[in-house]
Amino acid sequence: MNKQVILKKRPIGMPTADTWELQSNTIPDVADNQVLVKTHYISLDPAMRGWLNDAKSYIPPVAIDEVMRAGTIGEVIKAGAEAKFKVGDILTGWGGVQQYFITDGEGHFKVDTSLAPMTKYIGALGMPGMTAYFGILEVGKIKEGEVVLVSGAAGAVGSIVGQIAKIKGCTVIGIAGGPEKCKYVVEELGFDACIDYKNEKISAGIKTHCPKGIDVYFDNVGGDILDAALARLRMHARVVICGAISQYNATTHIQGPKNYLSLLVNRATMQGMVVFDYANRYKEAGMQMGQWMMQGKLKTEEDIYEGIENFFPTFERLFNGQKRGKLVLKIIEN
């Protein structure tokens, strides 16, 4: 039997336990061109919240009564005669929140787990890592000596953004929630400073740590923090809009950045990004990231919880801040 997390209703505001339903269904057999994958880990990402809304976006919403979409890594345990992967291959892709799935391999990629453990391929070497890499380099266009501010600095994307900016010779200031995360960001990840938005005034913190202003702001959160960053832009600054986790569960409307005219005053640019646009360069980025990891220049951490039945309480950690680094759910049972 295959345990699956099925979307049952569209949440208004923060999802609740009954947004999804855990079901057990039989596993269909593979066709000649298909493989059966046993999922080991699923990736939990803030973007999942957006996929629940019945709205035009960069990807269609998850349909009601459909398996919840999620990035996954798992092992091929059965392969049709003409399938493009073979038994034993480790695949990353969009397997969804379920123990097993059938695929023709489209959109799934074989990875080498002798180079890095499985969870890295849904973290630093997966979507969050690719997002960080292309976001800060291609959209942020950082240059040596610039001042980079990163929100969600202890998170899967932000932690990597800041480290890449350090590698490239920037001054990097993080924003994270709570002294423990801030300590981690500075002492473990090597950021120059970190502002604790739960206990400090953000504007004052930015002023202290970025006295000459910000060249690049990488935004994962939106809301008041985006406004505080906009107020301190330097000339020709770039604002990378990667996400807006503070706004995803808004029940009325999104809080727009009231300081957006700072873009005019400072001839600055605010640009949105979606990682999928860089799919043909994932390999290049993965090799570079892997090299930095092996050189000890890029530290990545996964925060791993267990059991498909714990999907919802683990999902909640995306929004209540009770996690550090890449949030992962282990699906395979020992």
Add this chain to the structure above:
Amino acid sequence: MNKQVILKKRPIGMPTADTWELQSNTIPDVADNQVLVKTHYISLDPAMRGWLNDAKSYIPPVAIDEVMRAGTIGEVIKAGAEAKFKVGDILTGWGGVQQYFITDGEGHFKVDTSLAPMTKYIGALGMPGMTAYFGILEVGKIKEGEVVLVSGAAGAVGSIVGQIAKIKGCTVIGIAGGPEKCKYVVEELGFDACIDYKNEKISAGIKTHCPKGIDVYFDNVGGDILDAALARLRMHARVVICGAISQYNATTHIQGPKNYLSLLVNRATMQGMVVFDYANRYKEAGMQMGQWMMQGKLKTEEDIYEGIENFFPTFERLFNGQKRGKLVLKIIEN
């Protein structure tokens, strides 16, 4: 005697008659390196409102008890022995709201009034024209066949933006206030359509006239119109932030664009601009604009009022919509 409009207080919200004071002062004599200019026309621009605020911006605020800043065109009537201009030269520059001023010529440019009437040099061949030209071409980066939406379409900048976009082969939709202005925008200026924001639903109008969405939105107004445009962006769209006239007199805070996450969904860019950055290319732009004007491809209109004592009621027209094209105040007395 020299009549001068002096800033007396910093307005909160919409300026009032007592924001400025009309004074008569003696005209100082010119030094060897100076000229005395008799102003014929002053330019009235929405940006003037911003110059009244004691806030960090792209230019310092006008000081209290200082002559109100304004773009001007006038004639040199007296010149020092070593001055860079001579009697009879026609100069554009920042003469301010006064009948006469003394300058060493720094920031003032001689123009040829045999090629175009004086008022064009503070309109289509002046700041508004330069703003339109560099804004739509350099920041908007329009390409043939794209869909361009322009707010403030009957205004000094918007009217030129749209016509340049038509010259470049775009589909151009304007937004203006009232049936008369909309008729002017379509029938006189040649836009493909114009949405009357005072009598139509903006979102519905954009949907009707831009069924495939917007490639470039040139924003002069901010507020709800900016949000409506953001909601209909196409992939890789560009939003040019030139101004936000709906927000300049806000007494609490600026209304931020709550649909800004459309930048993410559509991998779009929002970029601010200030025309001064293109000063070394004004000549190139002026020649091109002049050519289009002579070819009948670019129509420009000035709305001219008279008398320095009418500065305030004329200034009010910037914000109550009672003007069309470039707003100008004639200072010279016949």
